[in-house]
Amino acid sequence: xxxxxxxxxxxxxxxxxxxxxxxxxxxxxxxxxxxxxxxxxxxxxxxxxxxxxxxxxxxxxxxxxxxxxxxxxxxxxxxxxxxxxxxxxxxxxxxxxxxxxxxxxxxxxxxxxxxxxxxxxxxxxxxxxxxxxxxxxxxxxxxxxxxxxxxxxxxxxxxxxxxxxxxxxxxxxxxxxxxxxxxxxxxxxxxxxxxxxxxxxxxxxxxxxxxxxxxxxxxxxxxxxxxxxxxxxxxxxxxxxxxxxxxxxxxxxxxxxxxxxxxxxxxxxxxxxxxxxxxxxxxxxxxxxxxxxxxxxxxxxxxxxxxxxxxxxxxxxxxxxxxxxxxxxxxxxxxxxxxxxxxxxxxxxxxxxxxxxxxx
Amino acid sequence: xxxxxxxxxxxxxxxxxxxxxxxxxxxxxxxxxxxxxxxxxxxxxxxxxxxxxx
Numbered sequence: 001x002x003x004x005x006x007x008x009x010x011x012x013x014x015x016x017x018x019x020x021x022x023x024x025x026x027x028x029x030x031x032x033x034x035x036x037x038x039x040x041x042x043x044x045x046x047x048x049x050x051x052x053x054x055x056x057x058x059x060x061x062x063x064x065x066x067x068x069x070x071x072x073x074x075x076x077x078x079x080x081x082x083x084x085x086x087x088x089x090x091x092x093x094x095x096x097x098x099x100x101x102x103x104x105x106x107x108x109x110x111x112x113x114x115x116x117x118x119x120x121x122x123x124x125x126x127x128x129x130x131x132x133x134x135x136x137x138x139x140x141x142x143x144x145x146x147x148x149x150x151x152x153x154x155x156x157x158x159x160x161x162x163x164x165x166x167x168x169x170x171x172x173x174x175x176x177x178x179x180x181x182x183x184x185x186x187x188x189x190x191x192x193x194x195x196x197x198x199x200x201x202x203x204x205x206x207x208x209x210x211x212x213x214x215x216x217x218x219x220x221x222x223x224x225x226x227x228x229x230x231x232x233x234x235x236x237x238x239x240x241x242x243x244x245x246x247x248x249x250x251x252x253x254x255x256x257x258x259x260x261x262x263x264x265x266x267x268x269x270x271x272x273x274x275x276x277x278x279x280x281x282x283x284x285x286x287x288x289x290x291x292x293x294x295x296x297x298x299x300x301x302x303x304x305x306x307x308x309x310x311x312x313x314x315x316x317x318x319x320x321x322x323x324x325x326x327x328x329x330x331x332x333x334x335x336x337x338x339x340x341x342x343x344x345x346x347x348x349x350x351x352x353x354x355x356x357x358x359x360x
Numbered sequence: 361x362x363x364x365x366x367x368x369x370x371x372x373x374x375x376x377x378x379x380x381x382x383x384x385x386x387x388x389x390x391x392x393x394x395x396x397x398x399x400x401x402x403x404x405x406x407x408x409x410x411x412x413x414x
Contacts, residue, residue, distance in 0.1 A: 179391065180391055288391075289389055289391045289392065290387040290389045290392070291387070292384055292385065292386050292387070292392060292394050293384070293385040294382050294383070294384050294385075295382060295383050295385070296381060296382045297380075297381050297382055297383070316413060318365070318374075318376075318385065318413065319365075319372070319374050319385030319387075320371055320372065321371070321372045322372060322374075322385070322387045332413055357394075358392065359393065360393075
């Protein structure tokens with residue numbers, strides 16, 4: 001009984017909300033549905049690891065990759081690496097490069113932001129770079145146009161270092177209780193003077209570009225500079241607790257709320273003429289909102305199988321319906337099919353041939 | 361380049377963004393970044409043509 005009592009006491013002190021304590025999705029960089037490496041990046045987008053948007057504003061050319069490299073003994077196995085392939089040592093005033101992740105307001109209500117009971121937030125992460133010195137990280141409240149920045153120091157080149165930063169509570173400006181982006185976590189990599197000319201905004205206040213990334217060293221200053229991160233955790237309170245590792249299927253499902261590929265054999269339907277069919281695809285999890293369907297060009301040969309009879313190759317793929325729960329896809333340009341025969345999405349070669357995105 | 365697929369009783373409307381290596385089918389949903397980009401493009405005086413199936 002004593003042992004059971006101890007266990008119950010321990011569990012009680014942790015509380016049920018310890019589950020999913022990490023506000024960041026894919027903080028261990030395990031999931032990369034779009035691919036593991038993208039080169040020649042000059043514009044902003046989601047490229048490799050899920051939920052992390054690489055923002056580039058006219059500052060250098062980059063390769064973003066998911067790496068099998070992480071701090072020894074930490075339990076992490078992967079990280080994301082941002083590598084400079086064309087330098088910009090003298091950025092223009094409005095230039096910027098950073099790594100962002102955005103969080104839905106409805107998942108942040110327990111922070112009680114904008115009330116007298118607002119909570120502190122503690123950020124912890126592992127970082128490695130050959131560019132030592134001062135780096136910046138910022139929280140942005142998009143609902144109330146507020147921000148709070150902090151700096152950290154990379155002391156040794158090419159060595160994993162763990163950083164912990166506690167952001168103060170903000171009693172001003174509540175987060176909207178909806179599925180839009182309310183909070184952004186912004187890791188700075190390099191900025192022009194529009195973002196560095198003021199005084200670093202180390203308490204919550206109205207958003208001011210000039211105070212957002214003061215002191216940030218320029219990772220874009222030379223070719224082959226890099227910045228690498230994993231183990232990103234943002235949690236309520238003033239203490240960094242051990243990273244919350246989730247089962248792989250759970251982490252993938254969290255990511256698929258925002259992005260999913262259409263997997264082979266994942267969609268079925270029927271021909272409604274000799275040349276056209278529609279197939280439907282049930283999303284792995286309900287998506288954040290109606291998703292954008294992206295179809296890569298000229299990669300959909302042999303994709304439709306008329307059930308048990310023959311392959312049919314469409315020449316045109318279009319979206320017919322986009323919903324939170326699923327999609328309907330319209331395929332045209334086939335020949336000699338039999339109306340009312342079944343159809344199955346078979347294989348497009350590249351797993352990302354057709355994808356759905358409802359990113360923030 | 362943007363085009364519009366106008367929906368009807370059986371088909372949803374989409375904005376179509378045609379890029380060199382891919383095509384995006386964008387629901388008319390203001391919470392999507394891609395739709396916001398389209399609205400910005402329209403606000404700059406541009407008009408999308410009607411999409412015609414190949």
